[in-house]
Amino acid sequence: MPDGTRSQTVELGVELLAHVEDDDLPLAEAMDRIETVTTDPALTREILDTAEVRGVIDREDARVSVRRTGAFVRFDAQVVERDGEFDCRRCGASISTGHFVRFEAGEVGPFGSSCVRKVLGRE
Known part of the structure; x- marks a missing residue:
């Protein structure tokens, strides 16, 4: 996969997490949503890591907390x-x-x- 495609996939995954309306969800549910963008385990991890580094989410004990960095999808x-x-x-x-x-x-x-x-x- 070309780097442009990889980076676009990561950006889509991070944006999707930023716009999820749940404040707190099990990691499995977050991954279910990310799988609509990619099923590649390495990309899924990169999306989660990038979202965490950017302050979009916090991860702890198999749970993901979404920080309100963006608006809900209209x-x-x-x-x-x-x-x-x-x-x-x-x-x-x-x-x-x-x-x-x-x-x-x-x-x-x-x-x-x-x-x-x-x-x-x-x-």
């Missing part, structure tokens, strides 16, 4: 729906409407309507 402005044939990045289900979350570093998705809410911590 569904009306940052979540875009597109019709087509997609597979949800979170659960793998076939979907006809994909929900994509826009961040400064890029876009994450597609997700089904319930999975996008779960990824962002709204369910």
Whole structure:
């Protein structure tokens, strides 16, 4: 993977963590959300380490505490729906409407309507 792609993936993962609506969650749930950006264990660790160094999260005893460094995702402005044939990045289900979350570093998705809410911590 080219370095530009690697660094963009890390930025997407950090932004995703910064915008999660849960203040505190088990490490497994944080990793579930990161896996929507990458399933590479080394990149997952790099995302967590980068987020911690930047003060986005704190990690302790298999828990992640999110510091409020960013605003919550605004569904009306940052979540875009597109019709087509997609597979949800979170659960793998076939979907006809994909929900994509826009961040400064890029876009994450597609997700089904319930999975996008779960990824962002709204369910």
